[in-house]
Amino acid sequence: MALDFIREIVEDDLRSGRVAAVVTRFPPEPNGYLHIGHAKAICLDFGIALEYGGRCNLRFDDTNPVKEDIEYTRAIENDVRWLGFDWDDREYHASDYFEQLYRWGESLIERGLAFVDSCNADEIREMRGTLTEPGQESPHRNRSVEENLDLFRRMRAGEFPDGAHVLRAKIDMASPNINMRDPVLYRIRHGAHHRTGEAWSIYPMYDYAHPLSDAIEGITHSLCTLEYADHRPLYDWLVENCPVPARPRQYEFARLNLSYTVMSKRKLLRLVEEGHVRGWDDPRMPTIAGLRRRGMTPAAIRDFADRVGVAKRENMIDVALLEHCVRDDLNRTAPRVMGVLHPLRVVIENFAEGETEWFDTPNNPEDEGMGTRRVPFSREIYIERDDFMEEPPKKFFRLSPGREVRLRSAYFLTCTGVVKNDAGEIVELRATIDPTTRGGDAPDGRRPKATLHWVSAQHAIDCEVRLYDRLFKSENPEESGDFLADLNPESLQVITHAKLEPSVRDAAPMTKVQFERLGYFCVDPDSSGEAMVFNRTVTLKDTKKF
Numbered sequence: 001m002a003l004d005f006i007r008e009i010v011e012d013d014l015r016s017g018r019v020a021a022v023v024t025r026f027p028p029e030p031n032g033y034l035h036i037g038h039a040k041a042i043c044l045d046f047g048i049a050l051e052y053g054g055r056c057n058l059r060f061d062d063t064n065p066v067k068e069d070i071e072y073t074r075a076i077e078n079d080v081r082w083l084g085f086d087w088d089d090r091e092y093h094a095s096d097y098f099e100q101l102y103r104w105g106e107s108l109i110e111r112g113l114a115f116v117d118s119c120n121a122d123e124i125r126e127m128r129g130t131l132t133e134p135g136q137e138s139p140h141r142n143r144s145v146e147e148n149l150d151l152f153r154r155m156r157a158g159e160f161p162d163g164a165h166v167l168r169a170k171i172d173m174a175s176p177n178i179n180m181r182d183p184v185l186y187r188i189r190h191g192a193h194h195r196t197g198e199a200w201s202i203y204p205m206y207d208y209a210h211p212l213s214d215a216i217e218g219i220t221h222s223l224c225t226l227e228y229a230d231h232r233p234l235y236d237w238l239v240e241n242c243p244v245p246a247r248p249r250q251y252e253f254a255r256l257n258l259s260y261t262v263m264s265k266r267k268l269l270r271l272v273e274e275g276h277v278r279g280w281d282d283p284r285m286p287t288i289a290g291l292r293r294r295g296m297t298p299a300a301i302r303d304f305a306d307r308v309g310v311a312k313r314e315n316m317i318d319v320a321l322l323e324h325c326v327r328d329d330l331n332r333t334a335p336r337v338m339g340v341l342h343p344l345r346v347v348i349e350n351f352a353e354g355e356t357e358w359f360d361t362p363n364n365p366e367d368e369g370m371g372t373r374r375v376p377f378s379r380e381i382y383i384e385r386d387d388f389m390e391e392p393p394k395k396f397f398r399l400s401p402g403r404e405v406r407l408r409s410a411y412f413l414t415c416t417g418v419v420k421n422d423a424g425e426i427v428e429l430r431a432t433i434d435p436t437t438r439g440g441d442a443p444d445g446r447r448p449k450a451t452l453h454w455v456s457a458q459h460a461i462d463c464e465v466r467l468y469d470r471l472f473k474s475e476n477p478e479e480s481g482d483f484l485a486d487l488n489p490e491s492l493q494v495i496t497h498a499k500l501e502p503s504v505r506d507a508a509p510m511t512k513v514q515f516e517r518l519g520y521f522c523v524d525p526d527s528s529g530e531a532m533v534f535n536r537t538v539t540l541k542d543t544k545k546f
């Protein structure tokens, strides 16, 4: 396979000796849960380090005390590990570097490369200019070094209220790149930081902290999404103008966009806070925690990230590709069981009452190594309601009066009667089995057109099954402006009395199985003792070819 452009750069740099070893970092801001887009970045950052014998740091970009939280930090660590990556002891925080970053701020001031501006945020915005017009220099731009140092130190000491001053780089208000028009490097923020507490009254901007943190850690390839391309000149300016120990470089790749999905943390937070979903780990959420609870596997997500690849231009990936990757993985790894979502009772008139027969059934026909299990059969079984039609149309080959079908691993069964209630609804079927077809094959070689899954009524586990559909109705929920108006009201369907074969009793939360003919399911952590709850991860069939 051809190398993507980032791996090409990495290989060139290693070959030419520009870098001795590749060092990357994954830099989440702990202000929300990670999503599938982050998973792509994680697979790239950690993946490249692994492939080229380098290392990847986990660095929390905790430069905004107001929105960040220890809960998010823990969740992020957990998610990265779950995806299969490890940062050994290299867990860092931008806040670890606050003292160093502050000193480099003073050093920029001393060399006339930064100044304290006392304009407020609105004034700064107004003077910034536009894409077509240059900005205006701040009236405080030519403060003396002494005055700047004094103000900056007093900012740090907490003498001023939020917004009274900022530290700005002194670059070029006429630059065609707005990011170079004397960008703000530090702002005053009173309030506790989840790691540094009250120690600081000023906090570095992301654009300032990020390149310098990269330099401190000796990052060689700082990979980020395309929206940072315009920030690269500032990244380089800071690395050049601060006395840093190393020279990192930034490279940009296209962010992952997924159909029928919103990905911005702000929007995900709204879904959680306004109760449109049950939490960050709701199985309909594109968060890693949600995908995990839904039953997706790390291998499937890594495979997905690989197949999406690394592009230089934004595009939209079909969420069906993610589902395809999950099917692919679970098809190999998930044992089969029989479960009936919409049960219809069938009484087998020629099978003795009170008797149980056990059938050995393979756990995965594609992998003998997964062994077999025993499934009980008795006089009353459940089949799927829509596997029966009293008056079948031409193309319907499953059960109907007088017709014979195969019960998976058990017997051939013929429907001999239909029992209805007063409202005329079918409540039960009567049937007979052919005892010579035990195990699912007939001595005379005849083959029914359909094989149905079934569950012995007497042995069945009664459980709740949650079926998920896309959370949004349109391919691009952000397009209309109001993504909440695009929520799919049928994204969750709860079935309360599904019937499962007894082998799954006591399966631990997150256990994954295939319900034969229906899809892949996993045990939800809401399960307790006898009351089992299953999530449908995906149905069995792709809706598209990949």
Ligand code: ATP
Pocket (backbone or CB within 6 Å): 026, 027, 028, 029, 030, 036, 037, 038, 040, 041, 223, 224, 225, 254, 255, 256, 257, 263, 264, 265, 266
């Ligand atoms: P925000 O919504 O606050 O802008 P963010 O999604 O940028 O947040 P960060 O925690 O800053 O969140 O992201 C960490 C890293 O993940 C960044 O390097 C960012 O480029 C990358 N990343 C974020 N979203 C995506 C995405 N959709 N596809 C690929 N990478 C992403």
Ligand code: MG
Pocket (backbone or CB within 6 Å): 029
């Ligand atoms: Mg960000």
